[in-house]
Ligand SMILES: O=C(O)C1=C[C@@H](OP(=O)(O)O)[C@@H](O)[C@H](O)C1
């Protein structure tokens with residue numbers, strides 16, 4: 001499905017979808033428990049992959065609309081009857097790799113073309129350090145993966161600069177091992193707030209984890225027990241970033257975004273980034289409401305070490321701002337559904353943006369950029385598609401984004417939501 005977006009104004013009130021990261025963890029935590037009811041879940045292509053995995057390990061998921069009623073496998077995953085297809089979801093594949101290592105037998109994990117090109121090597125190495133079997137069928141550190149357990153407990157040493165999801169996977173599985181898992185980080189941890197999200201969800205399921213001097217640790221022999229059997233997912237700040245950017249670039253008067261309460265999400269930084277760029281933005285934290293007005297923006301420097309998923313959004317803001325926007329510390333953003341640093345450099349260039357790409361930085365020269373509608377590729381990547389669609393709202397003329405159906409991964413109602421607030425869109 002190609003989507004055409006013409007320059008138009010947006011206004012009104014919108015609600016953000018529930019958080020993808022919290023939903024994945026809550027579903028899997030309910031699987032590690034004997035079950036739970038998950039309120040306000042994100043039901044999307046990626047979270048459905050995690051639901052299927054919980055079922056493959058012996059749990060069940062009823063009512064795939066809110067709330068989700070999950071029966072768990074109680075810390076003891078079955079050997080799946082079939083290969084588990086994680087489709088496009090890196091979070092699913094990393095988190096359930098460690099689950100597979102708890103089962104007494106072999107599990108095979110695969111995914112789509114994109115997921116089968118993403119790095120899994122450090123996590124496979126960690127499973128081997130714990131005495132499990134962990135193989136990449138093509139011996140290139142990528143899926144398809146063959147995992148065998150059961151691992152019992154132990155210490156692992158892994159790099160922290162490829163994906164934080166390896167740490168999340170080991171902490172979640174470690175709680176139900178005999179003696180726990182200690183994780184030593186060989187490098188600085190990138191995407192660190194995602195481990196904070198994990199620890200927050202584990203705490204809500206009564207599983208204790210620890211930040212140590214050199215990494216993290218989780219004691220074994222713990223039971224996943226959600227308080228009163230329930231868990232409620234907060235709103236998603238990565239998804240909110242597209243709506244807030246739409247407001248800052250194209251609001252008629254104001255755009256009001258609802259369902260945005262404080263949580264451990266690093267992508268809350270979008271509020272501060274917009275403020276630093278000069279946007280007129282106000283966050284009522286108690287009410288969970290952000291109000292943003294169309295604003296004249298100025299380029300800034302942003303370190304995305306903690307917030308890789310904001311890179312496409314910030315690149316679009318930079319192309320619409322005056323002056324230079326310098327995005328630094330972004331090498332890990334190249335390991336996502338696509339190489340998002342290169343994708344944004346290529347596609348903003350087609351829209352008239354002046355961009356300089358280096359290995360670990362992306363610079364957008366706002367003063368040399370005048371956004372003009374064009375046909376752009378979506379790279380089958382939800383975040384590239386959503387960011388370019390918002391660029392299309394403020395570009396002169398019409399922007400066509402190819403294969404835009406992939407928004408289904410994290411924000412299934414994205415185009416319907418833009419439509420509701422007045423964007424000129426044809427699908
Ligand atoms: O754990 C998570 O929920 C996520 C962690 C981040 O990945 P990395 O830790 O691989 O950077 C982020 O980019 C991804 O969208 C979701």
Ligand SMILES: C=C(OP(=O)(O)O)C(=O)O
Nearest residue numbers: 088089090091309336337
């Ligand atoms: C990178 C992302 O997710 P995942 O790693 O789960 O594929 C994302 O949602 O931007």
